[in-house]
Structure formats: C-alpha cells, structure tokens
Amino acid sequence: MAMEISATEKHPLEPFLPDGARVLMLGSFPPARKRWSTEFFYPNWINDMWRIWGLIFYDDREHFVAEEADGKKAKRFDRERCAGFAAEKGIAMYDTACEVRRLKDNASDKLLEVVQATDLKVLLEKIPDCMAIVTTGQKATDVIVATFGCKEPPVGDYIECIIGERQVRFWRMPSSSRAYPLPLEKKAEFYRKMFTHELAPCFQTH
Numbered sequence: 001m002a003m004e005i006s007a008t009e010k011h012p013l014e015p016f017l018p019d020g021a022r023v024l025m026l027g028s029f030p031p032a033r034k035r036w037s038t039e040f041f042y043p044n045w046i047n048d049m050w051r052i053w054g055l056i057f058y059d060d061r062e063h064f065v066a067e068e069a070d071g072k073k074a075k076r077f078d079r080e081r082c083a084g085f086a087a088e089k090g091i092a093m094y095d096t097a098c099e100v101r102r103l104k105d106n107a108s109d110k111l112l113e114v115v116q117a118t119d120l121k122v123l124l125e126k127i128p129d130c131m132a133i134v135t136t137g138q139k140a141t142d143v144i145v146a147t148f149g150c151k152e153p154p155v156g157d158y159i160e161c162i163i164g165e166r167q168v169r170f171w172r173m174p175s176s177s178r179a180y181p182l183p184l185e186k187k188a189e190f191y192r193k194m195f196t197h198e199l200a201p202c203f204q205t206h
Contacts, residue, residue: 009114011098016041016083021092022125023198025118029097029112037076038066040083041093042176047137048184050077053085055188056195058172082123086094089199092127094118096135096143110139117143121164132158132198137175144170156190178186 012030017059027042035044042049054063062087082112084094099116106184124130136143145152150161161170171194174187 015094018087020081022090024092038079096140
C-alpha cells in the first residue's frame with residue numbers, strides 16, 4: 001500500500017521586522033497551532049525562549065508569562081509584552097522555512113521537511129541595520145549552511161557569512177526546546193553573550 005503524503009503548511013505568521021532591527025532570530029518553523037500559547041514567535045508553552053530572554057534582560061524567567069485577571073500567572077505568554085520587548089531591543093524574528101511538510105504530528109525539527117526555504121535576502125533588505133542572523137536550532141542552521149554555503153558556527157559563537165550583498169555575523173545558538181540537553185541558565189549564558197555583542201552599547205539587563 002502506498003504511503004500517504006501529508007499536506008504542506010505555509011508559515012502562519014508574518015515576519016516580525018521592527019524598524020531599526022539589528023538582530024534577526026531564525027527558528028525552523030512554528031509548531032502545530034494546537035501547541036501555541038500565544039499568537040507570536042516561539043509560542044509553545046514548553047519552549048523556553050521567552051524564559052531565556054526574561055532571565056537575561058529582567059532576571060525573571062517568568063517576565064513574559066501572561067497574568068490572569070486575579071493576578072495569577074497564566075499558562076501562556078503575553079503577546080504584547082513579547083512583541084513590545086523585541087521591537088524596543090531591535091530584534092527581528094522569522095523562520096528559515098516558509099513552507100514545510102510535517103512527517104509526523106510532532107513539534108520536532110527532525111520531523112520537518114523543508115518544502116520552501118525563506119528568502120532571507122528579501123528579509124534583510126527590509127531591515128537595513130541588521131548585521132547579525134541567529135539560528136536557534138539545528139534545522140535552521142542546516143538551511144542557512146545549505147542555502148548560502150556558509151560553514152556551521154560552533155554553538156554559542158558566530159562566523160562571517162555573505163547573504164546577498166551583505167556580510168553578516170551568523171550565530172548558532174542552542175535550541176530553546178527542552179529536548180536540547182542543556183539547563184536553562186546555561187542556554188541563557190550563550191544568548192547573553194550574543195546579545196551583549198550585537199546590541200551593545202544599548203544592551204541592558206533591566
């Protein structure tokens with residue numbers, strides 16, 4: 001019996017490209033919508049990206065967690081707080097794939113087939129101040145390496161890479177997925193190093 005081929009999915013979000021963005025964060029592709037806790041990037045409640053950023057910038061891993069009317073923490077991230085933070089700091093966000101096929105009903109990058117890679121040259125044209133791209137997982141890193149012929153940076157570090165007519169720093173960060181075997185605080189150290197480098201002298205932790 002022939003194996004059934006699953007339908008492809010187009011990216012459900014528009015690129016987040018605030019004016020003056022200096023860093024472009026690139027994941028692989030959002031998880032299935034049933035796993036979203038917010039209508040924004042890194043929406044999965046058990047993905048720790050917003051906890052990492054809360055720890056780095058506010059010394060509070062729950063800074064981006066939404067609150068209920070009674071003041072208790074909700075099990076979702078606050079979309080407006082997340083977007084406002086990223087716009088203020090000059091952090092753009094999108095993914096390296098704009099169309100994928102899920103090989104299983106799973107959020108794992110290993111089970112994503114990239115049908116169409118994102119045109120990063122076009123994205124970078126819209127954020128002329130951006131001189132750094134940051135991949136947040138292996139799949140996203142693989143797409144950059146394959147598309148632009150760059151070497152793969154060591155985790156937590158960068159190399160110089162040419163994308164279109166622009167030379168950018170290509171950073172490889174540890175995945176914010178809990179499947180990546182590194183404590184939250186250790187991941188935050190890697191991200192802090194990158195942000196200190198790219199957003200200095202305006203980088204502030206509070």
